[in-house]
């Protein structure tokens with residue numbers, strides 16, 4: 001896991017005029033704003049700041065350009081980016097006791113567009129004391145981000161989403177996927193009709209009320225991946241004279257510290273390129289958008305963190321902020337699979353050279369066909385109220401309209417999650433990814449050396465808490481029932497792993513042996529109320545005790561949202577109004 005956000009690396013701008021790969025090409029090294037990290041959030045901030053022609057902005061991104069890199073353009077090829085390659089940081093977690101000592105590596109997912117529940121954001125507002133983070137106040141920022149786009153096959157989308165909750169004039173493309181898997185889709189929708197109490201159909205899971213089962217929305221436009229790099233740094237923006245992006249520039253620390261009005265401040269950042277070190281000066285502000293691993297790592301190497309831990313490493317503490325890197329939260333994910341009586345599956349294309357080439361040729365011609373999306377067709381969201389209550393667990397969710405679990409119909413494709421025994425070779429199969437959405441367990445991102453180029457130590461803290469394991473176990477029982485709906489009789493042959501008659505203890509063991517991650521780590525530089533005795537940034541995202549230093553990325557979430565994290569990250573980055581005060 002912990003790739004250098006794939007999303008971020010798609011520098012597919014036809015005119016590379018302002019995306020530099022060599023520091024000597026930059027016109028200078030002093031800017032109003034220096035943004036560390038050209039990922040999901042960083043590119044949004046860069047775009048919005050440079051709407052004001054008076055602001056000069058430099059984005060420093062450690063990653064490489066992948067202009068023209070086919071794996072990051074064709075949605076179907078997302079999985080090719082998940083093995084160690086030049087687009088990745090190649091991080092892994094420390095061995096996870098909650099996963100029986102396994103560590104987890106690769107993530108597996110991409111382009112899923114979900115906002116979470118209104119309750120999630122209302123909880124953000126409550127814990128930060130800033131109503132600006134509530135659902136109602138953030139919705140306009142989701143809209144500023146979203147450019148709703150017709151699916152590439154132009155199928156009739158009535159009954160598959162609610163236009164009232166979408167915007168067609170944002171920046172990043174979102175669409176329903178082309179209906180490439182009609183047989184499977186028909187069964188999923190039919191199952192929800194047959195079990196309307198447990199799995200009601202939800203017209204639009206991005207309305208703030210996600211509970212139920214509905215059609216998947218993805219950050220895809222015109223059959224191509226839409227990322228913050230392709231959209232927010234698109235041709236019409238990157239040509240702005242005041243916007244500069246430098247790739248292959250890894251920031252090592254904040255430099256030039258001083259104090260003003262009792263607050264710590266920095267003159268700029270130090271970064272490495274091609275073995276040499278440089279300093280970029282920030283006249284107005286430094287914005288850290290290096291993600292949930294990179295941001296706490298940079299703070300710690302700059303002397304901002306838990307004083308005892310920093311002293312042990314020989315780093316002098318400039319700001320004692322013990323919450324840096326703590327409260328790391330990630331969603332455990334595991335899957336169930338079935339062999340099926342259908343050749344309309346993803347494997348039947350990826351494993352057959354003839355069909356693979358046909359699909360690739362079709363995508364090359366028109367950006368349509370199976371390569372215009374992945375294997376996921378629907379998502380479902382459910383609560384486990386009675387199960388949690390009868391076991392005396394406190395509800396970990398943000399509120400009654402917020403789900404405890406997600407089911408990803410990541411089919412027709414046999415997901416081979418780490419640790420699972422996988423499908424029978426050659427047999428078509430489908431799978432359901434199950435996500436524990438409100439984990440109570442917490443992990444950390446720490447450092448064990450004073451060298452900023454050493455990898456941080458990542459501990460996702462998976463399944464340390466009983467309620468997380470319990471939620472996973474009850475989710476399995478609930479999903480097994482879903483796949484007993486009559487509609488599946490002509491489709492499903494047999495489960496890949498027989499979990500139906502396992503004891504609770506055996507189910508728990510199964511989860512510990514197979515759980516992994518989509519990599520939605522958040523919370524490592526969390527927001528808290530101005531007067532809170534913990535937290536890293538205040539509700540305006542300024543580092544507590546510092547001035548002119550802000551964090552805008554997924555590390556500031558105070559809690560996980562009950563969904564995939566990119567939409568929330570986009571909305572947080574769009575709400576950068578305080579930057580202009």
Ligand SMILES: Cc1cc2nc3c(=O)[nH]c(=O)nc-3n(C[C@H](O)[C@H](O)[C@H](O)COP(=O)(O)OP(=O)(O)OC[C@H]3O[C@@H](n4cnc5c(N)ncnc54)[C@H](O)[C@@H]3O)c2cc1C
Pocket residue numbers: 001002003004005006007008009036037038039040041042060061062063107108109110111112113114249250251252289290291292294295298518519520552553554555564565566567569
């Ligand atoms: C494989 C994968 C699949 C995902 N799929 C989905 C999905 O389907 N749906 C969804 O909603 N979310 C998904 N996510 C999660 C989503 O991508 C992240 O939550 C989101 O990108 C977080 O945005 P960010 O701006 O905080 O960090 P990032 O987008 O990770 O951006 C951080 C950037 O900073 C750069 N950086 C880090 N350190 C330094 C440094 N020292 N110097 C310079 N640059 C630095 C990194 O290279 C990176 O480009 C996925 C994540 C992964 C890893």
Ligand SMILES: *[C@@H]1O[C@H](CO)[C@@H](O)[C@H](O)[C@H]1NC(C)=O
Pocket residue numbers: 052053054
């Ligand atoms: C930019 O600066 C000029 C000159 O100071 C000022 O008149 C103008 O209003 C500024 N523009 C914005 C968008 O702030």
Ligand SMILES: *[C@@H]1O[C@H](CO)[C@@H](O)[C@H](O)[C@H]1NC(C)=O
Pocket residue numbers: 084085086087088089090
């Ligand atoms: C990750 O691993 C790949 C393949 O081994 C390598 O090419 C790449 O440079 C590594 N990335 C980093 C950041 O070390």
Ligand SMILES: *[C@@H]1O[C@H](CO)[C@@H](O)[C@H](O)[C@H]1NC(C)=O
Pocket residue numbers: 322323326327534535
């Ligand atoms: C973690 O977050 C909780 C609130 O959710 C807070 O009470 C606690 O102090 C935080 N811990 C750290 C180390 O920041």
Ligand SMILES: *[C@@H]1O[C@H](CO)[C@@H](O)[C@H](O)[C@H]1NC(C)=O
Pocket residue numbers: 341342343
């Ligand atoms: C799947 O394809 C194989 C080989 O082409 C064929 O023998 C089999 O009958 C097909 N199965 C189904 C369910 O269509």
Ligand SMILES: *[C@@H]1O[C@H](CO)[C@@H](O)[C@H](O)[C@H]1NC(C)=O
Pocket residue numbers: 352353354355
């Ligand atoms: C591969 O696909 C082609 C074209 O659909 C088909 O004719 C062939 O039988 C398939 N091969 C196998 C091994 O299923």
Ligand SMILES: *[C@@H]1O[C@H](CO)[C@@H](O)[C@H](O)[C@H]1NC(C)=O
Pocket residue numbers: 070357358360361364
């Ligand atoms: C599709 O285009 C890619 C990239 O240009 C090329 O590598 C590939 O061979 C093409 N495939 C087919 C089947 O046309």
Ligand SMILES: *[C@@H]1O[C@H](CO)[C@@H](O)[C@H](O)[C@H]1NC(C)=O
Pocket residue numbers: 390391392
């Ligand atoms: C839940 O709490 C009640 C009241 O304290 C107790 O009677 C019951 O045994 C508890 N149930 C479980 C599963 O622990």
Ligand SMILES: *[C@@H]1O[C@H](CO)[C@@H](O)[C@H](O)[C@H]1NC(C)=O
Pocket residue numbers: 448449457
């Ligand atoms: C830090 O941790 C890494 C990974 O666990 C390990 O390889 C390395 O030796 C450690 N470094 C120090 C200085 O302890």
Ligand SMILES: *[C@@H]1O[C@H](CO)[C@@H](O)[C@H](O)[C@H]1NC(C)=O
Pocket residue numbers: 498500501
């Ligand atoms: C589970 O047990 C029930 C009742 O004993 C039985 O009918 C069913 O076949 C079993 N399931 C499997 C998959 O073995």
